[in-house]
Amino acid sequence: MKAEKIVLRKMSMTLKAPFQTSFGTQTVRDFYLVEVHTKDFIGYGEGVVSGEPLYSEETVGTAWHILEDFLIPMIMEKGEISHPDEVGELFAPIRRNNMAKSSIEGAYWDLYAKQQGISLAKALGGTKEKIEVGISLGIEADINDLFRNVEKYLEQGYRRMKIKIAPGKDVQVIRALRERFGNIPMMADANSAYTLKDVDILKQLDEFDLMMIEQPLAHDDIIDHATLQKQLKTPICLDESIHSYEDARKAIELGSTRIINMKVGRVGGLSEARRIHDLCQEKGVPLWCGGMLESGIGRAHNVAITTLPNFVLPGDTAGSSRYWQEDIISPEVEVAADGTITVPQAPGIGYTPVPELIEKYTTAVKVVTRG
Ligand SMILES: O=C(O)CCC(=O)C1=CC=C[C@@H](O)[C@@H]1C(=O)O
Numbered sequence: 178m179k180a181e182k183i184v185l186r187k188m189s190m191t192l193k194a195p196f197q198t199s200f201g202t203q204t205v206r207d208f209y210l211v212e213v214h215t216k217d218f219i220g221y222g223e224g225v226v227s228g229e230p231l232y233s234e235e236t237v238g239t240a241w242h243i244l245e246d247f248l249i250p251m252i253m254e255k256g257e258i259s260h261p262d263e264v265g266e267l268f269a270p271i272r273r274n275n276m277a278k279s280s281i282e283g284a285y286w287d288l289y290a291k292q293q294g295i296s297l298a299k300a301l302g303g304t305k306e307k308i309e310v311g312i313s314l315g316i317e318a319d320i321n322d323l324f325r326n327v328e329k330y331l332e333q334g335y336r337r338m339k340i341k342i343a344p345g346k347d348v349q350v351i352r353a354l355r356e357r358f359g360n361i362p363m364m365a366d367a368n369s370a371y372t373l374k375d376v377d378i379l380k381q382l383d384e385f386d387l388m389m390i391e392q393p394l395a396h397d398d399i400i401d402h403a404t405l406q407k408q409l410k411t412p413i414c415l416d417e418s419i420h421s422y423e424d425a426r427k428a429i430e431l432g433s434t435r436i437i438n439m440k441v442g443r444v445g446g447l448s449e450a451r452r453i454h455d456l457c458q459e460k461g462v463p464l465w466c467g468g469m470l471e472s473g474i475g476r477a478h479n480v481a482i483t484t485l486p487n488f489v490l491p492g493d494t495a496g497s498s499r500y501w502q503e504d505i506i507s508p509e510v511e512v513a514a515d516g517t518i519t520v521p522q523a524p525g526i527g528y529t530p531v532p533e534l535i536e537k538y539t540t541a542v543k544v545v546t547r548g
């Protein structure tokens with residue numbers, strides 16, 4: 178695979194409804210797309226960053242700079258790439274900037290699968306023909322709005338409800354949901370809103386038989402999470418703390434996490450995600466695929482990685498209509514009434530990017546050609 182042209186597109190898509198977490202509210206997704214053009218195919222990747230550095234340190238601006246000034250020149254200089262694993266190896270000297278790395282590596286995985294004439298899922302070693310999915314629900318000012326959302330998505334078949342919590346909107350919210358909906362599969366995501374001083378509040382969540390509590394403590398911690406896990410019955414699931422295979426290895430060894438939310442962009446790409454998958458499978462740590470409110474391009478990559486065998490819990494890969502009036506792929510990602518997504522078998526990501534819709538939501542373009 179030799180890139181003849183790489184196109185970066187800044188994208189801005191308005192969410193159907195605001196999405197509130199413990200660290201802020203999103204109404205518009207500012208992200209970017211990467212297109213890697215070889216003489217035969219186009220590979221697509223998504224930069225799952227946001228406009229503001231609130232989930233991680235990366236933004237559209239930081240990623241654009243790292244891609245334009247470092248990663249794309251490295252790719253052009255390298256020339257021929259025979260397997261997408263080589264992209265991560267090439268980028269290894271660049272510190273962090275995982276979402277920037279992941280966006281271009283994901284495009285090479287798409288290219289590679291298209292070149293082999295197989296689905297991205299198969300190229301990754303996935304075997305599932307369907308994946309089970311859940312849904313992530315933002316914080317609502319009025320709990321009746323949250324009730325309505327849970328009701329709506331249960332009816333649509335989603336396999337588990339992820340409820341955002343924050344101090345003051347935690348125990349009473351989960352209790353009210355249990356009283357209203359009984360023992361439905363449910364988890365809480367705190368997005369680092371608590372500290373060890375809040376252990377008594379977090380211990381109260383133990384009474385609600387939650388599947389897990391996601392990232393209760395600091396975004397860059399695995400020590401305090403190990404201390405907390407010893408005091409909780411409910412499994413801790415790390416998200417923001419896990420940026421690499423090494424982070425996962427240490428967190429598992431310390432007992433900081435019993436489940437991991439895999440986000441391809443956060444760990445630097447699909448190759449690293451596969452390595453973490455194999456480690457977790459060996460250690461008996463279940464995985465599920467998290468989301469970053471992706472467009473259909475990133476959503477397609479998430480569907481593919483979820484076909485690996487140790488993705489045993491429903492993830493956050495909802496259908497396109499969860500967030501978008503119209504998605505930029507055809508067909509859109511659909512969730513069946515049984516809460517599953519049928520894995521596309523077409524070569525590559527399996528969904529077709531729609532040029533006129535991509536253009537419609539493009540706010541800036543950068544084209545780098547070989548030569
Ligand atoms: O993409 C989805 O549907 C899930 C989105 C989601 O829950 C999150 C996205 C980004 C940061 C957080 O708000 C949260 C998470 O931590 O998983």
Ligand SMILES: [Mg+2]
Pocket residue numbers: 366368391392416417438467
């Ligand atoms: Mg999370």
